[in-house]
Amino acid sequence: MKSALYWKILVGVAAALVIGVLWFALARPVLVLPRIRLAPGYSLVDAAGQAVTSEDGRGKLTLYSFAYSRCTADCESIYQTLQSIDQSLAQQPQRVPEFRFVTITIDPAYDTPQQLAAFNLPFTPQVVDWRWLTGEEKILKNVSGGAFGVLYQPREDGSVFFAPRYVLVDGEGIVRAVYDGAQLDSQRFLEQLTLVYEEISQAQGAARLAYEAAHFFACYPH
Amino acid sequence: MLNILRSRWTLPVAGLVIGLAAVIILWDLVRPHTFAGTVMQSPQPAYSFTLTGPGNQPVSLEDLRGKVVLLFFGYTSCPDVCPTTLYEMRAMLDALGSRAAQAQVVFVSVDPEKDTPQRMQAYLANIDSEERFLGLTGDLDTLNEIAAQYGIFFQKRIISETGAYLIDHTATVLLVDGEGYLRVVYPYGTPGEAIAADVRYILKH
Numbered sequence: 001m002k003s004a005l006y007w008k009i010l011v012g013v014a015a016a017l018v019i020g021v022l023w024f025a026l027a028r029p030v031l032v033l034p035r036i037r038l039a040p041g042y043s044l045v046d047a048a049g050q051a052v053t054s055e056d057g058r059g060k061l062t063l064y065s066f067a068y069s070r071c072t073a074d075c076e077s078i079y080q081t082l083q084s085i086d087q088s089l090a091q092q093p094q095r096v097p098e099f100r101f102v103t104i105t106i107d108p109a110y111d112t113p114q115q116l117a118a119f120n121l122p123f124t125p126q127v128v129d130w131r132w133l134t135g136e137e138k139i140l141k142n143v144s145g146g147a148f149g150v151l152y153q154p155r156e157d158g159s160v161f162f163a164p165r166y167v168l169v170d171g172e173g174i175v176r177a178v179y180d181g182a183q184l185d186s187q188r189f190l191e192q193l194t195l196v197y198e199e200i201s202q203a204q205g206a207a208r209l210a211y212e213a214a215h216f217f218a219c220y221p222h
Numbered sequence: 223m224l225n226i227l228r229s230r231w232t233l234p235v236a237g238l239v240i241g242l243a244a245v246i247i248l249w250d251l252v253r254p255h256t257f258a259g260t261v262m263q264s265p266q267p268a269y270s271f272t273l274t275g276p277g278n279q280p281v282s283l284e285d286l287r288g289k290v291v292l293l294f295f296g297y298t299s300c301p302d303v304c305p306t307t308l309y310e311m312r313a314m315l316d317a318l319g320s321r322a323a324q325a326q327v328v329f330v331s332v333d334p335e336k337d338t339p340q341r342m343q344a345y346l347a348n349i350d351s352e353e354r355f356l357g358l359t360g361d362l363d364t365l366n367e368i369a370a371q372y373g374i375f376f377q378k379r380i381i382s383e384t385g386a387y388l389i390d391h392t393a394t395v396l397l398v399d400g401e402g403y404l405r406v407v408y409p410y411g412t413p414g415e416a417i418a419a420d421v422r423y424i425l426k427h
Binding site (some may be wrong): 007013035036038040041042054055138139142143146207209 | 394409
């Protein structure tokens with residue numbers, strides 16, 4: 001009789017484990033953004049001529065975008081998107097700390113640091129640190145065209161054909177989201193930014209197991 | 223002895239022991255392994271490259287398929303970070319024991335000016351007398367391209383008027399599995415034994 005009871009307990013524990021795992025995979029109580037690939041390593045310069053490396057982004061969340069100073073209508077949507085994110089963040093009572101914008105030029109032949117310094121952004125960021133980066137053409141080709149996968153091609157008239165893209169990189173230098181197109185819904189982006197921030201700040205001890213399980217079961221936001 | 227076996231407690235105790243063993247085995251099967259680094263979910267294989275190895279022979283990442291590759295970028299004149307990491311890599315191979323043959327430590331030089339294949343081989347043999355490390359080098363453009371793809375920054379820094387220099391570089395260790403996928407990124411200072419536990423888990427699964 002007692003042996004039967006033990007077997008019932010054993011089956012009960014096993015069933016509870018299986019149901020728990022299934023519940024976690026289906027109900028997705030913890031959401032994460034995937035760790036897609038490594039963001040590129042680089043050493044570039046900003047508009048002040050100061051060296052900026054990928055290591056400067058350690059511990060920070062970075063939204064990379066790609067543009068060029070001579071760009072007119074094609075880049076307006078990009079600036080509007082960055083402005084919208086900045087304004088939305090400014091209105092949040094609890095902001096994600098250590099978040100920054102980095103825009104990498106896709107026209108390095110023209111966009112020297114002096115040229116970038118003279119370029120006036122159509123808006124002044126209220127809360128987000130924002131940097132333009134430029135550098136050697138072949139390095140930028142590795143970084144933007146190669147590792148970030150941005151499609152761009154200079155035209156004869158000095159303009160650049162390109163497919164706008166935003167890339168969210170976490171503080172460990174890992175790409176967490178790629179958004180194609182110039183338009184990016186700032187609310188949707190902020191929700192996803194918050195997910196990454198929460199994971200980084202909370203994934204310790206037992207919570208880390210839950211976050212790793214969320215990655216394992218691909219509990220990504222729709 | 224027979225009396226013990228015939229005792230009325232025999233069955234319940236045996237049931238409890240078997241039950242506990244079953245729960246432990248089940249838990250071992252379903253629990254996620256806690257990796258010592260950051261686990262990646264790359265849908266694409268790690269960036270493919272070909273560099274120059276021992277005897278000036280070309281070596282590509284594909285040549286190492288079937289082995290777990292631990293990739294580290296550094297240089298032979300590196301004063302601290304590189305030897306420290308390579309000693310951890312040696313500890314990792316030692317901890318793997320007989321399974322060490324299924325892992326390959328690859329040291330990619332970011333100093334093509336000085337680091338010839340011969341120099342790298344001598345340097346690595348000095349750290350691991352069993353010569354289990356593979357040293358690779360190439361031209362600067364190729365190294366820049368590969369480093370960018372693996373999230374590695376490197377930059378020469380002149381430290382004296384005589385032209386002596388150091389190279390600042392990212393010191394992460396990257397684990398590429400036997401099928402060529404980047405699986406784990408380890409920050410500088412991750413103990414070799416902890417990496418060995420991950421390698422063992424990856425080899426097992």
